[in-house]
Amino acid sequence: MTRAAILIQALSGRGKTFKSAEGGKPLYLAPEPKCRLTVKAINPEANVIPLDTLIDFNKAIALVQKAELVEKGYTRIVLDSYSEMTELMPEWLQIGFPLQIQDYGTIGNKAMELVRALLKAPIPVVIISRSEAKEQGKVHRIVPGSLGKSAGSLPAKCILTAETRFDDNLGWVVDTNPDEYTQRAGLPWVPTIFQGTMDEFLALIEAGPQADTVTTAKRIEAARVAADVLEAERLAALPAPKTAGEVISQMAPPAAIEISQEVVDFVDGISPAVKVEMASNEDCAELLDLAAKHKVDAAKLLAYAAHKGWAPIGNDKRPNWLSITAEGHRIMKTFLSNDTKRRGLQAHLVEHFQHIAA
Numbered sequence: 415m416t417r418a419a420i421l422i423q424a425l426s427g428r429g430k431t432f433k434s435a436e437g438g439k440p441l442y443l444a445p446e447p448k449c450r451l452t453v454k455a456i457n458p459e460a461n462v463i464p465l466d467t468l469i470d471f472n473k474a475i476a477l478v479q480k481a482e483l484v485e486k487g488y489t490r491i492v493l494d495s496y497s498e499m500t501e502l503m504p505e506w507l508q509i510g511f512p513l514q515i516q517d518y519g520t521i522g523n524k525a526m527e528l529v530r531a532l533l534k535a536p537i538p539v540v541i542i543s544r545s546e547a548k549e550q551g552k553v554h555r556i557v558p559g560s561l562g563k564s565a566g567s568l569p570a571k572c573i574l575t576a577e578t579r580f581d582d583n584l585g586w587v588v589d590t591n592p593d594e595y596t597q598r599a600g601l602p603w604v605p606t607i608f609q610g611t612m613d614e615f616l617a618l619i620e621a622g623p624q625a626d627t628v629t630t631a632k633r634i635e636a637a638r639v640a641a642d643v644l645e646a647e648r649l650a651a652l653p654a655p656k657t658a659g660e661v662i663s664q665m666a667p668p669a670a671i672e673i674s675q676e677v678v679d680f681v682d683g684i685s686p687a688v689k690v691e692m693a694s695n696e697d698c699a700e701l702l703d704l705a706a707k708h709k710v711d712a713a714k715l716l717a718y719a720a721h722k723g724w725a726p727i728g729n730d731k732r733p734n735w736l737s738i739t740a741e742g743h744r745i746m747k748t749f750l751s752n753d754t755k756r757r758g759l760q761a762h763l764v765e766h767f768q769h770i771a772a
Contacts, residue, residue, distance in 0.1 A: 423558045481536050508749065526567075556577075569597055
């Protein structure tokens, strides 16, 4: 079954995370620190997987396609946000600044690997994007934003594009009302303004234009029933849902991001879905020669490669110079061969890997 995949966009502070977290048991892929701090306060049933490295990203590609997500009771996956993820991509891919024109294509293509995996997920998906204001000729438009232009293709990949906003009478709502200035696209059987939980909204989308639920009120009620079936057992033991005011008043940012043991156990068992091409022994030797030539600490460089996922840990629980990915070889060779990038790399190694003995 093809599950609903939708795009939620809005300017910063317009309720994207709040609305996406309401109801059910969502699994968040969170490159965005703000999301990590707020989601559990909004919905205690939510679980959050931080995306901090390329290893996390590759594991997420495998994770979102697993049938076990259904077995574990998750009702949707939320990527919060695509915009933040693309902004982290240069660091993950070790693309030096300033970015070149071709770098934006590399970033967009890499980010889309996760989007394509999300479209194959066994449960509904919500992709969040921060909106940007752009002028196209004399027209001022609000569009999904990212580093580069890749977010512009998200509406075409999702079944529905909506905005979140605050309504004086209804509170936080999901709005799919067509508008000249924004990129919203609803469905004929889905109300253009929706107040319910995200699971109800997704259930309504998946219900389709059923002949026996003609009126909007009946369609909304059918969606609520469908969502209630999914979460009845889980919600039975939970306190009443918090209002936005209660959430804000009770929020105390934790000293560190807390990840549930359930998520740790699940994710640790995942191997990246992407088949990794390895560098040849000659390529690895080339990196060592370049490091020696330019007086770059080889031990720190190897630790850095392991941190980035370019030096898989062997059976002895240690990375080694005979196991470097082709991607790692290409990127590190570029850094070592360029005077400006090499100086930046050396500074990074000193700052972050000073504990590694030469």
